[in-house]
Structures are given as C-alpha cells and as structure tokens.
Amino acid sequence: MSLLKPFSKLPGLNSANVLLVESEEQFQQSLADALVEETAFTVNVRLAKSLPLPMENEESRPRIDLVVFIINLTSELSFQSAEASMKFLDPGYFLGKVCFMVTNARNAAVPIERLDAVRKLAASLHCPLLFAEDQTPDGVNNATERLLTILKVAAGLVPMATALYLSNLTRCTVPPDIDQPSFD
Amino acid sequence: MDDSTKRLLKRLMRRIPTQMLRETLDKWGRLTREQLRSMDYTQTKWALTEKLLAICEENELAMKHLTELEMLYIIDNPNQGMWYAFQLMDPEDDAQSLELTQFKEQFKSHLRELVRHVSIKIKKHTDDAVWIRIAWGDTFSRPNHLKPTYVVHYLQTPYVFVTSLTSKQKPLLSQALVLSTRCQAIKDANLNGRKLTAIRDLLMRKYQQVFPTKYPSHPPENNQTISNPHIEKEQAEPAANRLQMACEAFGGGMLPQLQSAVYKLETKFRDHSNKTMTEREEPFKCVVKFASTNLLESLRHCASSGIASTPVTPLLSCIPLKGRNYFVITDNGPGPSQTRQPQN
Numbered sequence: 455m456s457l458l459k460p461f462s463k464l465p466g467l468n469s470a471n472v473l474l475v476e477s478e479e480q481f482q483q484s485l486a487d488a489l490v491e492e493t494a495f496t497v498n499v500r501l502a503k504s505l506p507l508p509m510e511n512e513e514s515r516p517r518i519d520l521v522v523f524i525i526n527l528t529s530e531l532s533f534q535s536a537e538a539s540m541k542f543l544d545p546g547y548f549l550g551k552v553c554f555m556v557t558n559a560r561n562a563a564v565p566i567e568r569l570d571a572v573r574k575l576a577a578s579l580h581c582p583l584l585f586a587e588d589q590t591p592d593g594v595n596n597a598t599e600r601l602l603t604i605l606k607v608a609a610g611l612v613p614m615a616t617a618l619y620l621s622n623l624t625r626c627t628v629p630p631d632i633d634q635p636s637f638d
Numbered sequence: 639m640d641d642s643t644k645r646l647l648k649r650l651m652r653r654i655p656t657q658m659l660r661e662t663l664d665k666w667g668r669l670t671r672e673q674l675r676s677m678d679y680t681q682t683k684w685a686l687t688e689k690l691l692a693i694c695e696e697n698e699l700a701m702k703h704l705t706e707l708e709m710l711y712i713i714d715n716p717n718q719g720m721w722y723a724f725q726l727m728d729p730e731d732d733a734q735s736l737e738l739t740q741f742k743e744q745f746k747s748h749l750r751e752l753v754r755h756v757s758i759k760i761k762k763h764t765d766d767a768v769w770i771r772i773a774w775g776d777t778f779s780r781p782n783h784l785k786p787t788y789v790v791h792y793l794q795t796p797y798v799f800v801t802s803l804t805s806k807q808k809p810l811l812s813q814a815l816v817l818s819t820r821c822q823a824i825k826d827a828n829l830n831g832r833k834l835t836a837i838r839d840l841l842m843r844k845y846q847q848v849f850p851t852k853y854p855s856h857p858p859e860n861n862q863t864i865s866n867p868h869i870e871k872e873q874a875e876p877a878a879n880r881l882q883m884a885c886e887a888f889g890g891g892m893l894p895q896l897q898s899a900v901y902k903l904e905t906k907f908r909d910h911s912n913k914t915m916t917e918r919e920e921p922f923k924c925v926v927k928f929a930s931t932n933l934l935e936s937l938r939h940c941a942s943s944g945i946a947s948t949p950v951t952p953l954l955s956c957i958p959l960k961g962r963n964y965f966v967i968t969d970n971g972p973g974p975s976q977t978r979q980p981q982n
Contacts, residue, residue, distance in 0.1 A: 479943065486869045499869045499870070501869065503877070507872045508872060508875070511872055515872075531945075
C-alpha cells in the first residue's frame with residue numbers, strides 16, 4: 455500500500471508544501487490560487503481528488519507538510535471519500551500535519567449527524583477542524599489566512615513551535631453530550 | 639375584419655414581446671412606411687394592440703395575412719412549446735430527388751383529401767427547412783387558427799419535427815407526410831424537447847463530436863485555469879481520461895439543450911426468499927426521469943467529475959448516440975437476472 459509519509463524527504467528552503475484533498479475539486483482551486491499569493495515564503499500547493507496519490511508522481515513530489523481534507527457537508531459522498539482516504543496516510547501525519555476544512559456548515563439542508571460525524575472523526579484523530587465559506591472572495595481569503603497559520607508551523611517556519619504542539623492547542627474536541635438529541 | 643381574425647391578432651400581440659415586435663412587423667411587409675412609423679413602441683401592449691387593429695382594418699387584412707405574421711414570429715423564435723421528432727422510414731427510390739414544389743403540392747393535396755376544411759401554409763426557410771403551418775377544421779367547421787400545428791421537415795433527411803399536434807390529428811398528418819415524401823412509414827423518434835434547434839442539432843449531429851484517439855492532445859472543453867507553477871494537480875491524468883471519455887460519449891463544446899430523459903423500466907421481482915412477490919404475474923413498472931436545463935451538459939459533467947463511472951454506461955450514452963430521450967427497458971426474457979438492455 456502506498457502510504458504518504460511525512461518525513462521521508464528533505465524539506466525545501468523557506469517553502470511550505472500543502473496537499474488539498476477534495477472529492478468535488480471546486481473549492482481547492484480557489485483556495486490554491488489564494489494560497490500561492492503568500493509572499494513571506496513560497497507555498498506549493500498540490501491538488502488531489504482522493505488518496506492514494508498516483509505512483510508516477512512519487513519522485514517529483516516534494517515533502518508534504520500539511521494535508522488538508524476539504525469536506526462539503528451537503529454531500530455524503532464528499533465525507534465518505536475523505537474517510538476512505540485516511541487509510542493511505544502514514545500515522546506520522548496525524549501528529550499535527552493533518553487538518554480538516556468543512557464548507558456549507560450553515561446550509562439548512564445539511565443533516566446534523568454529518569457535522570457530528572466529521573467532528574468525531576477530527577477529534578479522534580486529534581486534528582483541527584476549520585469552517586470555511588467558499589462562495590465569496592472574503593470567505594476564501596479568511597480560510598486561506600487560517601490555513602497559512604497552521605501551514606507555517608507545520609512546515610517548521612515558526613521558531614519555537616512545532617506541529618504537534620500547535621495541534622494540542624487547535625485540535626477539535628467534541629462536547630460530552632454530542633450524542634444527546636438537541637433542543638430544536 | 640371578422641371576430642376570429644381579431645382574436646388571432648390579439649393573441650399574437652400577447653405572444654410577441656415588444657422588443658421583437660418592430661422587426662417582425664417590418665419583415666411582414668403588410669404595413670406601409672407611415673403606418674410602421676406611427677407605431678409607438680414605448681406605449682403599453684394594449685395600446686399597441688388597439689393601434690395595430692386599427693391599421694389592419696384600414697389595410698383590410700384578412701386571416702391569411704395574419705397567419706403569415708404568426709409564422710414569421712415562430713420561425714424566428716422556434717424554441718417555445720414542446721417539439722416532437724418523427725422519422726420517415728423506408729424511402730422509395732425516387733424519394734431522394736424530391737423537390738420542394740413537388741413536395742408542397744403533394745402534401746397540400748393529400749391533406750386536403752383527408753380533411754375537408756384545413757388551412758395549410760408552407761414556407762421554405764434559408765437553412766433548407768420546410769415550415770408547414772396547419773390549421774385544422776373538420777367536415778362541419780372552419781379551420782381553427784388559434785391552435786395551429788407547426789411541422790418542420792428537412793428535405794432529403796428523414797426527420798420531421800412537430801409541435802401542438804393532438805392524437806386525433808396525428809394519423810392524418812402522418813399519412814399526408816408519408817405520401818408526399820414517398821416513404822413507406824413514419825415512426826415516433828422518441829425525442830422531445832422545448833428547443834427545436836436543440837433536438838434538430840442532436841439528431842443531425844450538428845455539435846462538436848469527439849472521437850477516441852490513441853494520443854489525446856488536449857481536452858476540448860474547460861481550458862485549464864491552472865497556469866501557476868506552484869500549483870500542481872496530482873491526479874491530472876485520470877482526470878483528463880475521464881474528461882476524454884465523457885466528451886467521447888456526449889460531445890465537446892456546447893451541447894444541444896435537452897430538458898429531460900425518461901426511462902420506463904418493466905421488470906420482475908427476483909428475490910427467491912419472497913415467494914409471493916416473485917410469483918406475481920404482472921411486471922413491476924417504474925419510471926426514472928432526469929430533468930435539467932441542459933441535460934447533456936449535466937451528464938457530461940457527471941462523467942468527467944467521477945460521479946458517474948467511466949466508461950459511460952450505454953444507458954446514458956445512447957441518448958446522444960441514438961438521438962432519443964425516451965426509453966423502455968425490459969428484462970431479457972428467461973435468462974440471468976442482471977441483464978437489462980435498452981429496447982429499440
């Protein structure tokens with residue numbers, strides 16, 4: 455099985471590499487365009503629909519500092535595809551180098567169980583869960599800024615901070631009564 | 639002008655939007671220059687209708703002149719109402735050399751033989767389409783001009799497109815068409831849509847076709863927006879393959895706008911643990927309908943984005959291949975339970 459490994463390659467100088475995994479391949483495009491505009495350091499973005507990644511790119515692929523799973527809450531397929539991709543990541547990534555980004559959380563058509571399921575998944579893997587709004591340029595810029603904060607630490611560009619340390623602070627937690635029916 | 643003519647004029651005025659009114663009236667050519675200038679298009683529709691009524695009375699225009707106006711408007715705006723496609727079968731040897739004048743005379747005479755009172759108007763459009771407007775009457779009543787049938791036929795092709803035809807009028811029209819085009823039969827092509835241009839382009843394949851190649855150079859649609867060297871797609875090749883297969887099945891570029899596809903399934907219950915259901919005599923019937931503003935575009939996107947598996951299933955790809963959007967699918971008779979094929 456071809457696992458994506460976090461430390462098997464050498465890092466680049468003053469650069470950060472992020473992998474955006476999204477089953478629908480929509481938001482990742484605008485997010486990538488905004489991410490590469492960062493000037494303080496070079497951001498390289500790799501886009502994928504799901505894992506595993508093709509073997510042909512193994513040689514040319516740089517070391518991936520952060521893997522972001524983008525889940526569209528209005529689509530069950532999106533969630534299942536992200537879940538299925540988890541198996542193809544080396545466990546080393548889950549020490550602060552994986553992040554979940556969720557879109558359309560405010561949509562009334564989204565069943566509550568799906569957001570709870572994403573929350574539980576993120577909490578069990580000790581990863582941060584970000585909510586993004588993908589339809590407006592402002593929303594994309596906000597999501598980019600927050601992602602860059604995590605990316606800088608994951609790429610080792612922030613002195614005195616490591617990805618594992620940051621993930622302890624930012625990881626998703628579920629409230630103990632998440633399985634209780636809510637008052638609607 | 640008698641009552642029915644006035645009613646037709648009022649209905650026409652309701653139908654034609656004000657923006658199109660000026661050029662349609664110009665093309666019609668039945669109004670003098672002063673009369674055309676006297677029409678003030680900033681007024682309300684009602685005021686314009688009254689003005690036009692007065693002008694038509696002045697010119698002593700009759701029903702046949704108004705039907706010209708209607709036909710002009712419909713020819714320029716054919717994408718309204720529901721159009722149904724028919725196909726002429728088994729042409730005889732001299733069907734290829736059929737000329738327009740011959741066709742016109744034959745059609746008029748055959749239809750007049752079948753229906754006593756009928757009003758037929760035939761016009762040839764610039765793109766080789768023959769437009770026929772038929773107002774139906776019967777043995778006792780005059781033709782009803784408020785519910786005309788429009789027929790479009792491309793000579794030398796077996797395709798006929800019809801709108802607003804009732805089931806009573808269908809056999810009469812079919813017979814007249816079959817006799818005047820020197821074919822043996824006419825059958826329903828199982829294709830319908832709101833836009834005449836779309837169903838015509840689909841049947842006559844007037845959209846960009848994509849053929850399987852060993853070395854695809856670049857996908858024909860959606861030019862890549864990624865030009866930034868810092869952004870790279872990991873799975874570009876599978877995505878390009880999916881796009882190629884989707885375009886092979888449905889076509890590249892702009893696709894004809896179909897609104898729906900209907901599949902009628904007739905099948906039998908297969909689970910052997912449930913005897914009562916398996917022993918039912920009548921088959922189970924089920925109708926699956928796909929609807930969209932541009933159905934072929936949606937299906938192509940489903941295939942290229944991976945939602946529908948590629949290679950595209952023949953159930954979907956036979957919509958553009960056979961040029962139909964109504965299918966009846968039955969089981970294959972006594973045989974393995976998983977086989978299903980589109981009939982006809």
